[in-house]
Each structure stands twice: as structure tokens, then as C-alpha cells.
Amino acid sequence: MNATPTKDRWTGLDAILESGWRAWADAARTPGHPFRTPVVATAGDDGDARVVVLRAVDRDAAELEFHTDARSPKVEALRRSPRLTWVFHDPAGGVQWRVRGHARLHVGDEAWRSAWERVPPPSRASYACPAAPGTVVRAPMEAIDFAGHGPRHFMVVRCHAERMDWLGLRPEGNLRAIWTREGNSWKGDWVAP
Ligand SMILES: Cc1cc2nc3c(=O)[nH]c(=O)nc-3n(C[C@H](O)[C@H](O)[C@H](O)COP(=O)(O)O)c2cc1C
Incomplete structure (x- = not known):
């Protein structure tokens, strides 16, 4: 699967x-994309990544979303500083995107409720584990073997994108561009790779 369509591949900033x-x-x-x-x-x-x-x-809102356990260290990190960077890599398409923005944490609101509806039942148990992510357990199965499947520790993280950095790999020379959010639009520039 290729994340970058060949049709309008790298013809201009808007198309990219x-x-x-x-x-x-x-x-x-x-799944698999x-x-x-x-x-x-x-x-x-101090700059952890996962x-x-x-x-x-x-x-329209320039937002990307992931779901997590509200007790996880990344949430604590986002409470200290909401800055978030996403790194996407498409090896077949030769493309890297770095998307920088600010995260908003959602629990108990409409964004959270509608996201929970979309969590497939087999995945729901991971948000009900009695042990918080990263805490020491006596045996590995202790953190898996429990009854429960509710949204107790479910959290939605939405990131408002403010800067995009694209790198396209080509045998004849790599291309790179950066966009910054200005109001409701994006201002893009080619930059040296
Ligand atoms: C393929 C894959 C998908 C993952 N998806 C998520 C996810 O959507 N949310 C999440 O919190 N952790 C996810 N994880 C686990 C995280 O990488 C990480 O180990 C965990 O969230 C603890 O991170 P933290 O200690 O920085 O909070 C995923 C791991 C892998 C390998």
C-alpha cells in the first residue's frame, strides 16, 4: 500500500x-496503511516517543486523533506541555511527514463518547486494566488477566496541527516543504532537504 498517490505526486505544494x-x-x-x-x-x-x-x-479543524490510557506517562507529559509531534513514514512512497501541534485531552465529553462507540469490543479491555501503564507488576500476566472492559481509563487525544514538514525521497534529489497554519489556511514553502 502506498500512502502517496502517483497521480498528483509532488507537482506542487497544494497537491502535496x-x-x-x-x-x-x-x-x-x-489497518495496514x-x-x-x-x-x-x-x-x-524530556522528549519521549512511542x-x-x-x-x-x-x-477542517486541522486535527489528528489517537486514543490512550489516561494514566499513561504520555498523558502526564502532555499535561506538563501540550506540544506533540507526529512522525509518519511511507517506505514504499519515499515520504516522511512531521506534523507538529498542540494536544487537547478529552474525557467524558462528546468527542470521548463518540470515540468510545467506535472502539471494537475486543480492544475495550485494554482501557480497564487495574494496573496503570508502566507500573511494576509481580508477573506479566497480572496486567492482562483481569475482568473488565469499560471506558474507565479511556482518553481521546486530539492534536491541532500547526506545522507540517514533508520530505519526499527521489533518486534525482530529495524535496522538502514546510507549511505553517495561518488562521484557517496553510502557508507553504519549499525548503532545502
Ligand atoms: C503498533 C502499535 C500501536 C500502538 N497503539 C497505541 C495507541 O493507539 N495508543 C497508545 O496509548 N499506545 C499505543 N501503543 C503502545 C505505545 O507505543 C506505548 O508503548 C504505550 O502507550 C506507553 O507509552 P508511554 O509510556 O509513552 O505513555 C502502540 C504500540 C504499537 C507497537
Whole structure:
């Protein structure tokens, strides 16, 4: 699967940004898509990073969404500093996107309720584990073997994108562009790779 369509591949800044939004929307509904499992980096913990699943995209609001356990260290880091960076890599398409923005944490609101409705039943148990992520357990099964499946520790993280950095790899020379959010639109520039 290729996240970057060949049709309007790298013909201009608008087409490239468009291909990014289209690929993220596809990835959010397509398991196995190369942009489905980006890395997100946080700043409130001296710069930790981890893989998450891209769950939803709202292009008009310039938002990308993932779900997590509200007790996880990344949430603590986001409470200290809401700055978040996503890194997407499509090896077949030769594309990297870095998306920088600010995170908003949702629990108990409409965004949270509608996201919980979309969590497949087999995945629901992971948000009911009595042990918080990263805490020491006596045996590994202790953190898996429990009864429960409610949204007790479920959290929705929505990131409002403010800066996009695209790198396209080509044998004849790599291309790179950066967009910054200005009001409701994006201002893009080619930059040296
Ligand atoms: C393929 C894959 C998908 C993952 N998806 C998520 C996810 O959507 N949300 C999440 O909180 N952790 C997810 N994880 C686990 C995180 O990478 C990480 O180990 C965990 O959330 C603890 O991170 P923290 O200690 O930085 O909070 C995923 C891991 C892998 C390998």
C-alpha cells in the first residue's frame, strides 16, 4: 500500500499537502496503511516517543486523533506541555511527514463518547486494566488477566496541527516543504532537504 498517490505526486505544494490529508484520512480507516501507526513525540518528559494508532482526522479543524490510557506517562507529559509531534513514514512512497501541534485531552465529553462507540469490543479491555501503564507488576500476566472492559481509563487525544514538514525521497534529489497554519489556511514553502 502506498500512502502517496502517483497521480498528483509532488507537482506542487497544494497537491502535496492534499495528498497528506488524503493519506491520513485513509490511514485512519485502513489497518495496514503505512500512516496508520505513526510515532508521537512529547516534550513534557524530556522528549519521549512511542507508536500509536491514528484513529481519526478532521481536516477542517486541522486535527489528528489517537486514543490512550489516561494514566499513561504520555498523558502526564502532555499535561506538563501540550506540544506533540507526529512522525509518519511511507517506505514504499519515499515520504516522511512531521506534523507538529498542540494536544487537547478529552474525557467524558462528546468527542470521548463518540470515540468510545467506535472502539471494537475486543480492544475495550485494554482501557480497564487495574494496573496503570508502566507500573511494576509481580508477573506479566497480572496486567492482562483481569475482568473488565469499560471506558474507565479511556482518553481521546486530539492534536491541532500547526506545522507540517514533508520530505519526499527521489533518486534525482530529495524535496522538502514546510507549511505553517495561518488562521484557517496553510502557508507553504519549499525548503532545502
Ligand atoms: C503498533 C502499535 C500501536 C500502538 N497503539 C497505541 C495507541 O493507539 N495508543 C497508545 O496509548 N499506545 C499505543 N501503543 C503502545 C505505545 O507505543 C506505548 O508503548 C504505550 O502507550 C506507553 O507509552 P508511554 O509510556 O509513552 O505513555 C502502540 C504500540 C504499537 C507497537
